[in-house]
Amino acid sequence: MARAVSNQILCQKISNRNIDDSALFIDGESPNVSEVVLMTIETITGVTCGTISPTTILMGTGYDSIASLVLVAKLKHQYQSLVLSVNDVFRLDTVGDLINLIKDRLDGSAKSGGVIVSN
Numbered sequence: 546m547a548r549a550v551s552n553q554i555l556c557q558k559i560s561n562r563n564i565d566d567s568a569l570f571i572d573g574e575s576p577n578v579s580e581v582v583l584m585t586i587e588t589i590t591g592v593t594c595g596t597i598s599p600t601t602i603l604m605g606t607g608y609d610s611i612a613s614l615v616l617v618a619k620l621k622h623q624y625q626s627l628v629l630s631v632n633d634v635f636r637l638d639t640v641g642d643l644i645n646l647i648k649d650r651l652d653g654s655a656k657s658g659g660v661i662v663s664n
Contacts, residue, residue, distance in 0.1 A: 578651065582644045585619050599641030603634070624651055 576584075579599065587594050590607040597606055608616070613631045621627050628650055637643050 578648050579644050581623055582620070582640065582647060585616060585623070586640060589615050589619070597640055599639065599644055601640045603637060603640055603643065606640070620647065627651060 583597050583599075584594060586603075586606055586608065587597050589612050590597075592606065610631075613634050617629055617631055617634060620629060624647070627647060629647065633646065634643060637646065
């Protein structure tokens with residue numbers, strides 16, 4: 546039950562409703578990357594929270610070029626060390642691919658002390 550309430554609050558926060566950040570940490574748990582990505586896409590595209598899954602095709606969500614700019618901005622705001630571009634997102638097929646890319650990038654950033662090393 547607490548997780549469902551946390552998800553509703555996260556939907557409100559991501560959609561810029563007036564919610565205190567401390568409300569995101571119910572039971573001492575912060576939302577995971579999957580939840581943040583799913584709910585961010587849901588709020589941007591206007592679909593009901595809980596209807597998009599990792600297997601959903603990104604372009605099948607009502608997602609377009611303007612939504613991609615908003616998505617990248619919101620995700621970079623949520624994860625300050627995230628390096629992500631609109632081009633990165635357009636190369637992906639599914640929401641799960643985006644989740645995995647973000648997890649990989651955040652993991653790489655954490656391992657390098659927050660500094661992204663380019664090849």
